[in-house]
Amino acid sequence: MxxxxxxxxxxxxxxxxxxxxxxxxxxxxxxxxxxxxxxxxxxxxxxxxxxxxxxxxxxxxxxxxxxxxxxxxxVIHAGIYYPAKSLKARFCVRGKELLYKYCCDRGIPHKQLGKLIVATSVAEIPKLENLMRFGIANGVEDLRMMEGSDAMRMEPELQCVKALLSPSTGIVxxxxxxxxxxxxxxxxxxxxxxxxxxxxxxxxxxxxxxxxxxxxxxxxxxxxxxxxxxxxxxxxxxxxxxxxxxxxxxxxxxxxxxxxxxxxxxxxxxxxxxxxxxxxxxxxxxxxxxxxxxxxxxxxxxxxxxxxxxxxxxxxxxxxxxxxxxxxxxxxxxxxxxxxxxxxxxxxxxxxxxxxxxxxxxxxxxxxxxxxxxxxxxxxxxxxx
Missing domain, CATH: 3.50.50.60 (FAD/NAD(P)-binding domain)
Structure with a gap:
């Protein structure tokens, strides 16, 4: 906690x-x-x-x-949540690239696990779609919208109606x-x-x-x-x-x-x-x-x-x-x-x-x-x- x-x-x-x-x-x-x-x-x-x-x-x-x-x-963030052209968006997307390379080159423990952002009700789906638009505008090119059933196959304990998959999110x-x-x-x-x-x-x-x-x-x-x-x-x-x-x-x-x-x-x-x-x-x-x-x-x-x-x-x-x-x-x-x-x-x-x-x-x-x-x-x- x-x-x-x-x-x-x-x-x-x-x-x-x-x-x-x-x-x-x-x-x-x-x-x-x-x-x-x-x-x-x-x-x-x-x-x-x-x-x-x-x-x-x-x-x-x-x-x-x-x-x-x-x-x-x-967490190694993908760059999804931040307004386009902001320093947070710019540095997060560029920093993610630099950080993964830095860790790979030097053997620093890290994993590119991916992340699911989930909508647990139909009312939350527009917010999820906005996040995807934010991410794409920021240069996050690997985002994928998923049906809830597909997300729940990935994570059986999960309950959601739709999910946004961010493959480039990780941990370090x-x-x-x-x-x-x-x-x-x-x-x-x-x-x-x-x-x-x-x-x-x-x-x-x-x-x-x-x-x-x-x-x-x-x-x-x-x-x-x-x-x-x-x-x-x-x-x-x-x-x-x-x-x-x-x-x-x-x-x-x-x-x-x-x-x-x-x-x-x-x-x-x-x-x-x-x-x-x-x-x-x-x-x-x-x-x-x-x-x-x-x-x-x-x-x-x-x-x-x-x-x-x-x-x-x-x-x-x-x-x-x-x-x-x-x-x-x-x-x-x-x-x-x-x-x-x-x-x-x-x-x-x-x-x-x-x-x-x-x-x-x-x-x-x-x-x-x-x-x-x-x-x-x-x-x-x-x-x-």
Whole structure:
């Protein structure tokens, strides 16, 4: 059983502080070429390192992939759900192609299982047909509409009146994928600094100055008191890919999350060990303080009584699901850029033309299909530099 809590961020993104703060005269200063904030940017770090950049990855946790990157369904998405010409559609379709090739070439565990999107009533068939049109417009060329009887022959426990088959959907071992990205980045001389947090920044002489502190200093910080940097880092290029803390790092405000229709429902996935998972559902959380975001201080526990919400949803298509057969799994948090009753937002890749800060690229709202899209996002960013 998978719970997915959602953090939302306002669509108004503030830029880094544009005045030089006083009182840092005694703080050590270092220069750098390319800095990637957050190990969620491993694909970008690898791509930059392969192109000969000297890359430093700054990660607030003790290792990589402890947040959103490791708390997802590990699905390789086909590119069906997203509006045509959106970044999500473009990067998902391209990223799927790159990811399958990457995994095949390096022996990373993955399977191209295919996916059935099912209509459990006649009233849902028009929605299914719309999804097919979306997918075709996005360049997903292998979609096939099926009668319910054909789908139920494929999955005998399934109940539906019609289904959309997506053969190119799959699953991947996300940890092995991230470990491979890390290894290739390090082989090209990229450096990772764990337990290190970017706590702020300022502009001085047309260069972005990052305020760096050990994460333990941030953890011990008194609420509402400023965190003094232990290092000022002056890079030529900054990629803000800090995941859930990317927006707090850029100084925007948090708001309450999206309504239920922001998700895609309680669906079925299978992991590489053959275990069946149902989810996610959605639980709203209000925005914690910025320090909690930086240090990934979220409650990821899953209460066993949440299963009561899952059974009626699952039985719409698996009617024979027995009481008491679900067990709590894990939860994750999505980085959302849309507010209550607002339509889903696209990925936001924000450069100097938007915020006016030289050498800074912000990655906001990299939720699903972020894992599938990661190599394509990295390819896009580096091609623009």
């Amino acid at each position: 998978l719970r997915n809590t959602i953090r939302n961020c306002s669509s108004k993104i503030a830029t880094a502080i544009k005045s030089s703060p006083r009182g840092f005269a005694a703080t050590p200063t270092e220069t750098a070429d390319a800095v990637v904030v957050g190990a969620a940017g491993l694909a970008v770090a690898r791509e930059l390192a392969l192109r000969g950049r000297e890359v430093l990855v700054i990660e607030s946790a003790g290792t990589f992939g402890t947040g959103t990157s490791s708390r997802n369904s590990e 071992d996300s940890h092995s994928f991230m470990l491979s990205l890390l290894g290739e980045a390090e082989n090209c001389k990229a450096t990772l600094s764990y337990n290190t947090t970017v706590v702020g920044g300022h502009i001085e002489g047309d260069r972005l100055h990052l305020h760096i502190s050990e994460s333990k200093e941030l953890a011990n910080n008194i609420v509402d008191s400023p965190v003094l940097p232990q290092l000022i880092l002056i890079p030529r290029l900054v990629i803000n890919s800090a995941g859930l803390s990317a927006v707090p790092l850029a100084r925007s405000h948090l708001i309450y999350p999206m309504p239920e229709d922001g998700g895609i429902g309680v669906h079925v996935t299978i992991d590489l060990s053959g275990l069946v998972k149902f989810g996610p559902d959605v639980e709203w959380i209000s925005g914690p303080d910025d320090i909690s975001s930086f240090l990934n201080r979220f409650d990821y526990s899953v209460s066993s009584d949440r299963s009561a919400r899952f059974y009626p949803e699952i039985r719409k298509y698996f009617r024979n699901l027995k009481d008491g057969c679900l067990e709590p799994g894990y939860s994750g948090i999505r980085a959302k850029l849309c507010g209550p009753k607002q339509p889903p937002q696209d990925f936001m890749i924000q450069g100097e033309d938007v915020h006016g800060v030289p050498g800074l690229i912000n990655l906001f709202g990299i939720e699903s299909p972020g894992l599938t899209s990661s190599l394509a996002i990295a390819e896009y960013i580096v091609s623009k530099l």
